[in-house]
Amino acid sequence: MAEITFLGTGCMQPTKTRNHSGFLLSFGKENILFDCGEGIQRQMRITGIKPAKVTRLCISHWHGDHVFGIPGLISSMGADQATHTLHIYGPKGSKKYFDHMLKSFSSKDIMKHEIHEVSSGTIFENEEFKLVAEPLKHSTECVGYSFIEKDRLRINVAKAEKLGLAGPILGKLQQGEEVMHKGRKIKSSEVTYQVKGKKISYVADTIICKGANNLAKNADLLISEGTHLSDIKEKTEKYMHLTIMDAALLASENNAKRLVITHISQRYKSISEIVSEARTYFDDTVVAEDFMKIKV
Numbered sequence: 001m002a003e004i005t006f007l008g009t010g011c012m013q014p015t016k017t018r019n020h021s022g023f024l025l026s027f028g029k030e031n032i033l034f035d036c037g038e039g040i041q042r043q044m045r046i047t048g049i050k051p052a053k054v055t056r057l058c059i060s061h062w063h064g065d066h067v068f069g070i071p072g073l074i075s076s077m078g079a080d081q082a083t084h085t086l087h088i089y090g091p092k093g094s095k096k097y098f099d100h101m102l103k104s105f106s107s108k109d110i111m112k113h114e115i116h117e118v119s120s121g122t123i124f125e126n127e128e129f130k131l132v133a134e135p136l137k138h139s140t141e142c143v144g145y146s147f148i149e150k151d152r153l154r155i156n157v158a159k160a161e162k163l164g165l166a167g168p169i170l171g172k173l174q175q176g177e178e179v180m181h182k183g184r185k186i187k188s189s190e191v192t193y194q195v196k197g198k199k200i201s202y203v204a205d206t207i208i209c210k211g212a213n214n215l216a217k218n219a220d221l222l223i224s225e226g227t228h229l230s231d232i233k234e235k236t237e238k239y240m241h242l243t244i245m246d247a248a249l250l251a252s253e254n255n256a257k258r259l260v261i262t263h264i265s266q267r268y269k270s271i272s273e274i275v276s277e278a279r280t281y282f283d284d285t286v287v288a289e290d291f292m293k294i295k296v
Helices: 040-047 070-079 095-105 157-162 170-175 210-216 228-236 242-255 272-281
Strands: 003-008 020-027 028-033 056-058 086-090 113-117 123-127 128-139 140-148 150-155 179-181 185-187 190-197 198-205 222-224 259-262 286-287 293-296
Touching: 003 040, 003 056, 003 185, 003 259, 040 070, 040 095, 056 198, 070 095, 086 210, 086 259, 095 113, 140 170, 140 210, 150 170, 170 179, 198 286, 210 222, 222 242, 228 242, 242 272, 259 272, 272 286
Parallel strands: 028 056, 056 086, 086 113, 198 222, 222 259, 259 286
Antiparallel strands: 003 020, 003 293, 020 028, 123 128, 128 140, 140 198, 150 190, 179 185
16 A cells, blocks of 8 residues: 655745645655655654655656755765665756756765656556656656556455465465465465556646646546646646646546645635635545645
């Protein structure tokens, strides 16, 4: 099961209640940070998350409200003597921006890291999950991401008990192997069932585009920007962002199961209007708040 912790849900300017953009996806030994706005490492400390635990950083784009927290994060990770390599993914130009960022201050104790410039397709994969990138359309190079858990087998306890199966033999069956038990060959399919993996997608700053639709398609959880209400749609489109209505329709039209709206403009002091507009088009919508947690 994955757990999402929202560390920053605001827009260009942080407020008293909304930090710059960022959320952490925890899954097993992986802690994947999506965007790293100013103050993210402090938000992590408040929630009891150790920055040194971050294994991957997925950057949507290099506007300041999504990256100003990176120098502090990697400095703290280095100071905490994290021993792993931090894998950093971002759009074209990320290596140049990252290099310039490190040259802008007297860097010390920087975390070991590796930069990967990505555009589309699978960017990481192991036995448990894969990360997929899709290009978005913003005023600078921008990508969104999907975390896709792989399908897995689970033991049917009732059937296993009926056959007298217990202990390490169950692990082999869960891996899809055949086993011998009391002189009988038992196939994995006899005592297991398949659980479909979850898809969690992040649509960052963008207008509606093919990449956004691909990310949203059949997502179990869609985390999408929704900067403004639709009454100022012209301004939102000018700066190449989604309105609340856009985000809700993105979820509805692509069969997403649940929508979380983030990247909220500082102009909104209450979420009531945001919730009302979103649920007009997609009922299963919540508006993200800093420190909110969701399990998927």
